[in-house]
Amino acid sequence: MGQQMTQPETRVIKGVNKIMEFQPKIEAMICTYCTYTAADMAGSQRLQYPPTVRIVKYPCTGRVSILHILKAFEAGADAVFVGGCEIGSCHFVEGNLRATERVAYAKKLLAETGLGGDRLEMFYIGASDPHKFVEAVTQMTERVKRMGPNPLK
């Protein structure tokens, strides 16, 4: 029969397990007018979401290039999501629609490379919708935890 662990030992083991648990790194490429404002509001409202996201603020998701997305994965991101304005409310009329097309193309490239297109997603999050931002981060975190780390790491 094994020796029973002391309370401090149990605490250490739990701590190690927590550190060892895969914490994804997710890059969020988000628009300053909508999703960034929603993320800001999520903070002021003290909404809780996984500490997995690194935000890159864009003037508009229309500026997001396929190369930016690919370089993020090459640098080791486990997932990327692009957060643009809701359809019809882009400040530059169609930046979010262009981003949608580019995300779709980049998904194909990632699938062809074998990384998996599901590591990339497009979300439309209005400035007044912090809950949607929290939902996007949570959804991507869960998805990537299922998929495992970026195989390039």
Added chain:
Amino acid sequence: MIVAERKPIQEILSMISGLRKILILGCKGCVTVCSAGSEREVMILATIIRMGRKKKDEPIELVERTLVRQCDPEFIDQLSDSIGQFDAVLSMACGVGVNFLADRYPKTIALPAVNTKFYGVAEEQGVWSERCAGCGDCILNLTGGLCPVARCSKGLFNGPCGGSVNGKCEINPDINCVWQLIYDRLKGLNQLDKLDEILPVKDWGVSSHGGPRKIVREDLKI
């Protein structure tokens, strides 16, 4: 312009399997205009190849470069100093560029990263379609400027076949029947009488059927 399309990633990866140092060579000519082999496409392909190879645990060294054109000696010869250090050159130019690389550098492996498709136009941003077949003996003066060699699925010379339905081609309903277009256009130009003339049998000898073609202009030679 010459219109091309990048090959599937897996095909490119299997083409360069085992090679360790590669030059990815873009072209600022036609393939830049049709977004198949521009400087930017070179960067995208290089990133994808690096990721694909790293995933297989077979890292690769890539050098990215884009020439003004790959179909002229003054540009392709710019590689002469550095080309020896690469296991292969993966060209994102049309087939002409790959051929010229192979012609000029007999000891270098020249590989195509794109499929060269046709001579065409950009119908709109992101959409290209064929307009010319390079047949070597242009007859556009007789057909209202619209080409039955390139744009009729059957390459017919004297009016449409029986499969032209509501202005569409029987081979593919997404394709306009070019003979319908020719008729409508000549009617608009009041030149329908041009269609009374029967076009003679075409000389395909000046097309690719006569072997590789060549033009020499003595006045331009140095």
